[in-house]
Amino acid sequence: MKQKFKVGILDDDSSKITQIITMLLYGMLGASPEKKARYKDYELIPYEIKLQEDIQDIISEVFEQKLDCILIDYKLSSYAITDFTGVEIAKILGEEIYDFPIFILTSYEDDLFTKEIYNAYQVFDFDRYLTEPAERIELNCKIIEQILKSTKQREQWEKEIVKLLPLSGKSEEIDSRILELDNKLERSISGKYSISKKIKKDLNTNKLNELIDRIDDILGED
Incomplete structure (x- = not known):
């Protein structure tokens, strides 16, 4: 049985969302025999995220749906009226969940790299993703x-x-x-409930025992 990964898609253009869903479902179609063999046990399951005015509402949906990864359109104002970019959402989400897989899809690469500071490894050209099988396979592999x-x-x-x-x-x-491990685990599992590292450092030995009990609860949820 294949291991299924739930991939969120955030875009203000419904037609683009449909196209991205199709590309995710194609998976390794057209890939080399080696890549097909390597990724044959995994399946990408698309999930459309509703674009909302409040970024925190979007973040909450990512938590609630227990997404494994998210694809975000860089410009979210083609049809919807928003005052934030995909990169802004990506940065906030990265602060909420430790090491969460995030990729930006854009048709405005020059504009993105001129105005934003973001990891080029996580940025893909939307048009190439749709039209070039090699680009689609590369992103799906990276996901x-x-x-x-x-x-x-x-x-x-x-x-x-x-x-x-x-x-x-x-x-x-x-x-x-x-305490350090607890901080990392909380940010990777349910970061919005994490306690700041500073507060944890202030805990005395007695309170550490309470923290240990809470860690056991966290691990037991997996």
Whole structure:
């Protein structure tokens, strides 16, 4: 059975959303035999995200739908009236969820790189994605790779924190690492509920035990 990854699509143009959905469903169609074999166990499931006036409402939908990745149109004002760009949403989402896979689709690459500061690795030309199979395959591969990378990182943190929990209180270094891991796990699982690192550092040993109980609850939800 294939592992399914839920990919959110945020765009103000419904026709473009339909086109992106089609490209995601094509998956590795036309890819080399090696790539088809490598990604045969994964399937991308498109999900349309409603464009809303408040960015936090959009962020909330990403959490509620438990999306694995999101594709965002750079210019969200072709048909809808918004006062923010896709990059602004991407940056806020990146602050909410640690290492969350985000990609920007744009037909205005020069404008994007002139006005914005963003990782070129995460930016793809929309027209090429639709018309060039190699570009479509590359982005679909990156989506899968970034989701797998994010999942693997979280699993490593979970293993480490489970190993350290019985040693809590043994040293300041161990307690500090537990707090650090907790911060990363919260931001990767449900970042909008995370407690700031500063507050956690102020916790005394007794309160650390309460924190450990809460960490156990978080890990038990997976």
